[in-house]
Amino acid sequence: MQTLIIGCGDTGVRVAARAVAAGDTVTGVVRSDASAARVRAVGAHARVLDLDNDPLDDLPQVDRLFYFAPPPREGTVDTRMARVLDALAGSMPQRAVYISTSGVYGDCGGAWVDENRPVNAESERAKRRVDAETRMLAYCGHACILRAPGIYGPNRLPIQRVLDGTPILDDADGGWSNRIHIDDLAGIAWLAGTRAMPHSVYNACDGNPTGLGVYYDTLAHMLDVAPPPRISWAQAQARFSAMRLSFLRESRRLTNQRLLADTDYVFSFADFRDGLAASLRAEPPRD
Structure with a gap:
């Protein structure tokens, strides 16, 4: 099998290792x-x-396509994906997997969200993801879209913020926090790239949302420091960037019941506490 991973970063390298172990010839674009x-x-x-400027006409023919590259930073169109799929137009993969974002659902007022909920992208970055999902399914009708929330894992934790005592939004003013450990995201992506999936869209999350404060307090406890101080929404508007505020405005609780019903995938870190502990053990020592 010829496997191509577009955007072979932290998640992609984990998938590449699985593909190499399976005997695939793997190319990672970085x-x-x-x-x-x-x-x-x-x-x-x-x-x-x-992906924005270089010629892409010599990309390899592909049996498995994993597309993990982010869209451009501006606009509502994923022009990067458009260029890649144009270059691959003569090659139809047996399997195609795209990691999107749960942000395509928009603000759901804290409601439980499954894959039947219509997309309601409110930010430009989420609209770019909707465009990418549409393009991927138009290119490959049997592609699998994985809608991921916040990805955490080794070197992907807000450790310095917690150590510095940086304030966070009080849960009374904020929404729900959904997560996926990067090892589980890679595992789900590889599973979707190696079998026919009954549905085209899955929430790739651990299925156990919490308030953001619970996540930060747990990390602070593991680091043996005080929990981060809380601030109100009004205070957050004065301190946080527009980008960060746009994430905090949206609240939803993601369910992963479709994924569990359709596959035999067993989460390594269904409980984020276990995921945090394992991630901290894998972090390089700090001075």
């Missing part, structure tokens, strides 16, 4: 030489490409 070295370290081939 943006830097440092990322290319990580791809080669797991036994895959690496291509350093600028």
